[in-house]
Amino acid sequence: METMRAWVLRDKRKMQIEEREMPVPKDGEVLIKIKSMGVCGSDLHFYTDLKIGDYGTNGNPLILGHECSGEIVKIGENCTKSEVGDRVIIEPGIPCMHCDECRAGRYNFCHDMYFMGTPPWDGCMCEYVAWPEFLTYKMPEEMTYQEGAMIEPFVVGLQAMRNSGIGFSDNAVVVGCGAIGMMTIAALKAEGAGRIIAVDMEPFKLDMALKIGATDVINPKECSDVVSEIKKMTDGWGAQYAFECVGSAKTVYDINSYVRDGGTITYIGLMINDGAPMPMASAVMRGLTYKTLIRYTNLFDRAMLLLKYGRADIKPLMTHEYTFEQGDEAFEKALNDKKNAIKIVVNF
Ligand SMILES: [Zn+2]
Numbered sequence: 001m002e003t004m005r006a007w008v009l010r011d012k013r014k015m016q017i018e019e020r021e022m023p024v025p026k027d028g029e030v031l032i033k034i035k036s037m038g039v040c041g042s043d044l045h046f047y048t049d050l051k052i053g054d055y056g057t058n059g060n061p062l063i064l065g066h067e068c069s070g071e072i073v074k075i076g077e078n079c080t081k082s083e084v085g086d087r088v089i090i091e092p093g094i095p096c097m098h099c100d101e102c103r104a105g106r107y108n109f110c111h112d113m114y115f116m117g118t119p120p121w122d123g124c125m126c127e128y129v130a131w132p133e134f135l136t137y138k139m140p141e142e143m144t145y146q147e148g149a150m151i152e153p154f155v156v157g158l159q160a161m162r163n164s165g166i167g168f169s170d171n172a173v174v175v176g177c178g179a180i181g182m183m184t185i186a187a188l189k190a191e192g193a194g195r196i197i198a199v200d201m202e203p204f205k206l207d208m209a210l211k212i213g214a215t216d217v218i219n220p221k222e223c224s225d226v227v228s229e230i231k232k233m234t235d236g237w238g239a240q241y242a243f244e245c246v247g248s249a250k251t252v253y254d255i256n257s258y259v260r261d262g263g264t265i266t267y268i269g270l271m272i273n274d275g276a277p278m279p280m281a282s283a284v285m286r287g288l289t290y291k292t293l294i295r296y297t298n299l300f301d302r303a304m305l306l307l308k309y310g311r312a313d314i315k316p317l318m319t320h321e322y323t324f325e326q327g328d329e330a331f332e333k334a335l336n337d338k339k340n341a342i343k344i345v346v347n348f
């Protein structure tokens, strides 16, 4: 039996390298040697709590990770487009392509989705992954594996644009400049938004937001009245669109006053519990629209084109790199240094 090394989560904040059986590509699958993996906020939730909402490990071992790039090393039967040596990124959700949602083009709502690194399904923090060929995308030659591993969260930002309905030159506020907030800013820039106002409490992140595409930044620690500051920047009325990328009860509530009447708020930040209060009486009076986001459809190849042609640049977001052997250190860094870490990438 051929084996490979994998990082296996055994308990809360307890991950170890173990030998696992090497996957064999089935019909329509390719075998990918993983080269880079991004550490995601959702990986961290599983790492510390062993669950997110209904998805829990139930005491079973789990390989984390769903943001990755790699090289095709073996091709299963009935594959049509791949060659050994192709450098690819992986779309981490496998929809059934048969249920009513899949057939309606909303495969992010597939009734039978298999999602990499979400229990009970193992992720990509291992040396090899067998994956459906149609969910792999060839990277442009000049793109590094590290950048490739950051495309999945950029796709989340692009899906947020699509769901929100924002158009060319519309203005927007982004609350929270973690990785997803930054990807939302990059997506806003690619979408041709007008004024892009970033709100965060860390000066380092606000500087980064400007690099990625924000036109203005606000630090609530230094600004006593965020609402009037935003109004000043948006003709006195507030933004047309706002994107919540924190998921805390306070930001979820406060963002309502950052948009103008008739404005649209898209909630992207993961909220772990229901019950955060919402100002629904005034939301109805003001005609606000709420959008949310779960996964994405048909955006990975488009995301790569936007990066290839410079419509967005996400490379500066990689603040730290670790080797495969330092996998647990990478997770501890992501957990303990939220001030300085935006995207942490593990290289195999
Ligand atoms: Zn992710």
Ligand SMILES: [Zn+2]
Residues within 6 Å of the ligand: 095, 096, 097, 098, 099, 100, 101, 102, 103, 107, 109, 110, 111, 112, 113
């Ligand atoms: Zn389906």
